[in-house]
Amino acid sequence: xxxxxxxxxxxxxxxxxxxxxxxxxxxxxxxxxxxxxxxxxxxxxxxxxxxxxxxxxxxxxxxxxxxxxxxxxxxxxxxxxxxxxxxxxxxxxxxxxxxxxxxxxxxxxxxxxxxxxxxxxxxxxxxxxxxxxxxxxxxxxxxxxxxxxxxxxxxxxxxxxxxxxxxxxxxxxxxxxxxxxxxxxxxxxxxxxxx
Numbered sequence: 445x446x447x448x449x450x451x452x453x454x455x456x457x458x459x460x461x462x463x464x465x466x467x468x469x470x471x472x473x474x475x476x477x478x479x480x481x482x483x484x485x486x487x488x489x490x491x492x493x494x495x496x497x498x499x500x501x502x503x504x505x506x507x508x509x510x511x512x513x514x515x516x517x518x519x520x521x522x523x524x525x526x527x528x529x530x531x532x533x534x535x536x537x538x539x540x541x542x543x544x545x546x547x548x549x550x551x552x553x554x555x556x557x558x559x560x561x562x563x564x565x566x567x568x569x570x571x572x573x574x575x576x577x578x579x580x581x582x583x584x585x586x587x588x589x590x591x592x593x594x595x596x597x598x599x600x601x602x603x604x605x606x607x608x609x610x611x612x613x614x615x616x617x618x619x620x621x622x623x624x625x626x627x628x629x630x631x632x633x634x635x636x637x638x639x
Contacts, residue, residue: 501546506587515528515535518531529568536559550599551599555583557607564617567617578606578609579610585602615628
């Protein structure tokens, strides 16, 4: 049964000497519940739900790490093809995106470097397998050693070296694509967010 029309269902028209202002009806007003002072804060509820799940984060990150390792082994077994490339890229990309939420922010840069390697190499069969493996090993090592006091320093050392080698490779592979080189050599989203 439809709700009977109210004054909120009609457009309001304010007429001035040189113009009119028409305010359309606000039908959503009836769908919004006003919070009373005793209602729970939705942000606080979301934060509590996240805190309740936090005990699962390390297991979830380990599952993502295992997925990345499986994708690496698929590349080693079958070489780079569309399916293995996508599996490796998506595993690394998911780790990059979930790292901070799961409490492993230092691993994001290594995963992001692997994504760059895959994304910006014009021909997949040119990616050096040892470079791909070093990225996967770095992600796994950072996650494995995250409880160490020097874990962040370890991550910075690993990812800085990976980024330098990856940049050298990508510059060489894209030397005939100057417009693409600009995007490759620009600051990453991760480094822009840190500024």
